[in-house]
Amino acid sequence: MKNVIILGSTGSIGTQTLEVIEKLDNFNVLALACGNNISLLKEQIKKFNPKYVCIENPEHKNNIKQDFPNIKVLSGSDGLLELASIKECDIFVVATSGIVSVKAVLKAIENKKTIALANKETLVMAGDIVMKKAKENNVNIIPIDSEHSAILQCMQTQDNKLAQRLWITASGGPFLNNTREEMENFNAKDALNHPRWAMGKKITIDCATLVNKGLEVIEAHHLYNFDYNNIKVVIHPQSIVHSFVEFIDGSFLAQMGVPSMHIPIQYALTYPERFNGIKTNSFNIYNQNLQFLEPDFKKFPLLKLTIECGKQGGIMPVVLNAANEVAVYKFIKGEINFLDIEKIIFKEIEKTTNIKNPTLDEIFALDEDIRRRLA
Ligand SMILES: NC(=O)c1ccc[n+]([C@@H]2O[C@H](COP(=O)([O-])OP(=O)(O)OC[C@H]3O[C@@H](n4cnc5c(N)ncnc54)[C@H](OP(=O)(O)O)[C@@H]3O)[C@@H](O)[C@H]2O)c1
Numbered sequence: 005m006k007n008v009i010i011l012g013s014t015g016s017i018g019t020q021t022l023e024v025i026e027k028l029d030n031f032n033v034l035a036l037a038c039g040n041n042i043s044l045l046k047e048q049i050k051k052f053n054p055k056y057v058c059i060e061n062p063e064h065k066n067n068i069k070q071d072f073p074n075i076k077v078l079s080g081s082d083g084l085l086e087l088a089s090i091k092e093c094d095i096f097v098v099a100t101s102g103i104v105s106v107k108a109v110l111k112a113i114e115n116k117k118t119i120a121l122a123n124k125e126t127l128v129m130a131g132d133i134v135m136k137k138a139k140e141n142n143v144n145i146i147p148i149d150s151e152h153s154a155i156l157q158c159m160q161t162q163d164n165k166l167a168q169r170l171w172i173t174a175s176g177g178p179f180l181n182n183t184r185e186e187m188e189n190f191n192a193k194d195a196l197n198h199p200r201w202a203m204g205k206k207i208t209i210d211c212a213t214l215v216n217k218g219l220e221v222i223e224a225h226h227l228y229n230f231d232y233n234n235i236k237v238v239i240h241p242q243s244i245v246h247s248f249v250e251f252i253d254g255s256f257l258a259q260m261g262v263p264s265m266h267i268p269i270q271y272a273l274t275y276p277e278r279f280n281g282i283k284t285n286s287f288n289i290y291n292q293n294l295q296f297l298e299p300d301f302k303k304f305p306l307l308k309l310t311i312e313c314g315k316q317g318g319i320m321p322v323v324l325n326a327a328n329e330v331a332v333y334k335f336i337k338g339e340i341n342f343l344d345i346e347k348i349i350f351k352e353i354e355k356t357t358n359i360k361n362p363t364l365d366e367i368f369a370l371d372e373d374i375r376r377r378l379a
Contacts, residue, residue, distance in 0.1 A: 007034040012099035014041040016204045017122040027281040058083035084108035098123045120272035122148035131226035146272040153268030154246035154259035171248035173240040177211040200243040218310020232315045239297040262287045318360040326374035327352040
């Protein structure tokens, strides 16, 4: 029996992780953590009977304790750290949005827990620190993101040294075929209408700007220790190929399937095995007309900027990530136009002088400063 802790259990990845666990025989939900969706958390407690839960706001603790007196209820970032220290945990699933879980991930690594990582910010902001700690502690960080899972699956039977290039696929988002003039007038409802994937709001807007793909390039750099020059983005509107690995003899291996997060989540939980648990509908392989296109960096300048920030390293990805998050939520609230997202980010990047090898405290202080200034 594997004991699983899920941070972000009420979100898009968190709820799908529970759907996967329901179909697997040997997985037990040990703890759940969420932000403020207490009603959904209570439903999850009834169904999965965890020993611990953690919520963002301590004021809701009594509300949960009244209904579930036998559960240990924790709160806040200290609560997440406590979850990261529970001995019985085997797999620590990180499906929170934002940066709230970064310290908990480091603590779980110190405690030698396998990390199933969906959260992008962990590697984008602190990739060097997290990967170094994982190596020192001999801990596996298994990606949940479909592209990185695809790469892992393609490398599974190969010596990683034989891989020479990673090709990360991108659907191109809802505005792939629109002009920049048209983009100017799109609102959050248009941008949230992703053609292929149903996800949380923040990541869906990041797909429309293609920042998400740039963040995935940064994640791939850290996860697979690949030079940025050997990580390529390819637009693949059908989202059937979830990524390719190109090997030294010119062979490409691809992982394919209908767009569904259930498969990469299940693979992260059962890695390195493949289980007969949850299944997607198999796609009709005939007449798919799969396309693979070069990204248009002029139309989507944030894709180039995000990758450039990754290449520069230091604090640049931290600045980009924080400015992007503030701008995206302003756009969702209708306070700014779609193309204002890039104006805010470019302005912030242009005035930044890079600092190499920031400490975790410096990263958090900088992140907080940018969010406060741009709010
Ligand atoms: N969705 C996808 O298909 C997908 C694919 C690849 C990668 N990712 C990445 O996975 C992460 C999660 O994405 P998502 O789409 O699942 O996001 P989401 O639907 O917005 O869910 C976020 C989760 O984080 C929880 N949360 C927020 N603040 C918290 C806090 N302070 N303490 C504890 N929990 C907190 C939320 O709780 P409440 O709802 O209760 O407030 C919710 O459960 C992101 O980094 C995203 O980029 C997502």
